[in-house]
Amino acid sequence: MMSQSENDLHPLENATRLTWHDGHWRGHTSPDYWAFIGPFGGATAATLLRAVLDHPDRIGDPLALTVNYCAPIAEGQFQIAIRAAKTNRSTQHWTMELCQQDGEALATATAVFAVRRPTWNHAVARIPHAPAPQTLARFENKLSRSSWIDRYDMRFVGGNPAFGATPQSEPQPADTLLWLRDAEPRRLDYLSLVSMSDAFFGRVFHILGVLVPFGTVTLTTYFHGGAQDMVAENDWVLGRAGASVFRNGFGDQSVELWAPDGRLLTTSIQATYYRDWKPADTSD
Amino acid sequence: MMSQSENDLHPLENATRLTWHDGHWRGHTSPDYWAFIGPFGGATAATLLRAVLDHPDRIGDPLALTVNYCAPIAEGQFQIAIRAAKTNRSTQHWTMELCQQDGEALATATAVFAVRRPTWNHAVARIPHAPAPQTLARFENKLSRSSWIDRYDMRFVGGNPAFGATPQSEPQPADTLLWLRDAEPRRLDYLSLVSMSDAFFGRVFHILGVLVPFGTVTLTTYFHGGAQDMVAENDWVLGRAGASVFRNGFGDQSVELWAPDGRLLTTSIQATYYRDWKPADTSD
Numbered sequence: 404m405m406s407q408s409e410n411d412l413h414p415l416e417n418a419t420r421l422t423w424h425d426g427h428w429r430g431h432t433s434p435d436y437w438a439f440i441g442p443f444g445g446a447t448a449a450t451l452l453r454a455v456l457d458h459p460d461r462i463g464d465p466l467a468l469t470v471n472y473c474a475p476i477a478e479g480q481f482q483i484a485i486r487a488a489k490t491n492r493s494t495q496h497w498t499m500e501l502c503q504q505d506g507e508a509l510a511t512a513t514a515v516f517a518v519r520r521p522t523w524n525h526a527v528a529r530i531p532h533a534p535a536p537q538t539l540a541r542f543e544n545k546l547s548r549s550s551w552i553d554r555y556d557m558r559f560v561g562g563n564p565a566f567g568a569t570p571q572s573e574p575q576p577a578d579t580l581l582w583l584r585d586a587e588p589r590r591l592d593y594l595s596l597v598s599m600s601d602a603f604f605g606r607v608f609h610i611l612g613v614l615v616p617f618g619t620v621t622l623t624t625y626f627h628g629g630a631q632d633m634v635a636e637n638d639w640v641l642g643r644a645g646a647s648v649f650r651n652g653f654g655d656q657s658v659e660l661w662a663p664d665g666r667l668l669t670t671s672i673q674a675t676y677y678r679d680w681k682p683a684d685t686s687d
Numbered sequence: 688m689m690s691q692s693e694n695d696l697h698p699l700e701n702a703t704r705l706t707w708h709d710g711h712w713r714g715h716t717s718p719d720y721w722a723f724i725g726p727f728g729g730a731t732a733a734t735l736l737r738a739v740l741d742h743p744d745r746i747g748d749p750l751a752l753t754v755n756y757c758a759p760i761a762e763g764q765f766q767i768a769i770r771a772a773k774t775n776r777s778t779q780h781w782t783m784e785l786c787q788q789d790g791e792a793l794a795t796a797t798a799v800f801a802v803r804r805p806t807w808n809h810a811v812a813r814i815p816h817a818p819a820p821q822t823l824a825r826f827e828n829k830l831s832r833s834s835w836i837d838r839y840d841m842r843f844v845g846g847n848p849a850f851g852a853t854p855q856s857e858p859q860p861a862d863t864l865l866w867l868r869d870a871e872p873r874r875l876d877y878l879s880l881v882s883m884s885d886a887f888f889g890r891v892f893h894i895l896g897v898l899v900p901f902g903t904v905t906l907t908t909y910f911h912g913g914a915q916d917m918v919a920e921n922d923w924v925l926g927r928a929g930a931s932v933f934r935n936g937f938g939d940q941s942v943e944l945w946a947p948d949g950r951l952l953t954t955s956i957q958a959t960y961y962r963d964w965k966p967a968d969t970s971d
Contacts, residue, residue, distance in 0.1 A: 466958055467904070469753040471780050471799055473778075473780045489791060489795075493960075498795055507773060508773045508780065509773075511772050511797055515958065517960075519936050520935060521935060522934075522963050523933070523963050523964070524933055524934045525858050525894060525932070526931075526933075527861045527894075527929070528932060577811045606811075611807075620801075621753075621797075621799050627937075627939070646811050648812060649806075649810075649811075650803075650806075650912055650916070651912070651913060652801070652804050653750055653911075654809075655909055667931055667932045670931055670956065672909065674750055677806070
């Protein structure tokens with residue numbers, strides 16, 4: 404019965420599914436969202452957001468989520484401790500911590516939820532120009548066996564990533580513009596948006612033109628609308644990713660996710676670690 | 688003796704000073720960094736960062752700090768509970784919570800510290816063009832009696848802020864470029880950088896040309912270098928602030944702080960609340 408139910412679930416629903424036991428959430432990693440050495444960070448972030456979304460004390464909709472990736476999560480079960488640190492009339496502050504059997508923190512997180520009300524609105528940033536996704540080729544993943552890549556239909560504007568065996572002689576642009584959507588159709592919501600906010604290849608790969616040891620250390624995502632602004636029927640999202648600096652082992656990434664109608668849905672930043680490219684690293 | 692010592696301290700040192708009591712830090716708000724309804728958010732963020740910097744278990748330098756402002760902090764004493772959630776070889780994850788006598792969370796925070804090592808480095812973003820600060824007029828604060836504004840020497844590039852009694856008929860630009868430094872000379876460090884990352888007037892004031900009820904809900908700052916890259920003798924910092932969207936009571940702000948030699952020191956984002964302008968609000 405449970406396995407039947409799992410089969411009916413969308414992979415993202417299954418990966419972020421939580422059950423309540425003895426005052427904390429319990430979940431399980433999913434092979435559908437696997438990255439190099441652990442679960443795809445976007446799925447972990449979505450799971451931590453869901454810990455609030457599904458909590459009976461929750462008020463309002465997500466405004467901000469910060470996830471700190473402390474250590475790799477092993478394949479298997481995990482627990483999420485969660486607490487509403489402060490509930491105001493229109494905002495609510497949550498803290499979460501994910502651990503496995505040994506009790507060591509593997510991810511810490513904070514979330515702000517907010518009740519939005521009609522006000523003066525103003526769009527400063529404008530959606531980047533991009534041809535329609537239907538006119539672009541779907542990205543074929545030959546880069547990696549990381550399963551999370553196959554969960555997305557990605558259409559790169561201006562060239563698919565082509566990472567070689569050795570670095571480019573000069574640094575390449577850090578920016579990427581692409582359409583993306585769930586490969587298995589799913590109504591867009593906060594869970595898919597936060598997962599998509601991490602669904603970009605490392606900027607350092609694009610700059611160097613080669614894969615190097617790399618990972619997300621911390622990810623902060625802002626959600627720019629209430630639930631009615633965020634839910635759509637498997638619409639495409641236009642994603643733009645960039646970076647500002649790489650220094651002494653740590654760099655950054657910024658991401659915007661846009662609705663096709665021009666509304667900015669989310670903005671994110673993440674800090675990442677990287678190591679120097681070495682010929683031996685290609686076998687990592 | 689204690690009052691003598693306090694008088695000798697720089698205002699930022701004094702505002703962020705912490706003493707250890709019974710397993711937590713104890714501090715006190717400072718009238719030198721006061722905003723409308725509580726301590727200046729930058730000073731609170733610096734205090735929470737200092738809780739880690741001064742902790743004996745700390746390894747490395749600040750990489751990322753997220754501060755969630757849960758409720759106004761009252762004038763007086765506060766406590767900071769702090770915990771190293773996870774210590775790795777080259778990164779360390781901290782969680783903090785600030786409260787006062789009633790024990791309610793007034794701010795929650797997470798920080799990532801990192802040991803940096805020499806690697807391939809790359810600057811993607813470039814410092815904006817700006818005339819030297821010595822050629823620009825110092826901003827004279829006639830906007831507000833918030834004391835924190837007087838802690839900074841601000842030199843706006845392209846016009847001082849001029850907020851009127853009624854909104855502009857059309858939205859004005861959200862971007863601001865300015866030089867800033869501590870008004871009372873102080874060696875630039877992580878504490879002053881995190882405080883400066885919040886030392887910008889609300890973007891909504893610039894867009895509307897008027898003051899409205901406004902506050903920071905959450906602030907995330909990334910530090911783009913180790914201590915040796917961050918410390919300078921009262922150098923100017925070039926700050927650029929922008930925003931992307933304001934919708935249903937919440938907007939954002941992004942900030943970059945640059946060293947005069949062109950190095951990007953920090954990037955920050957914050958989510959802010961705002962309320963509509965009303966004639967009655969001018970007496971707020």
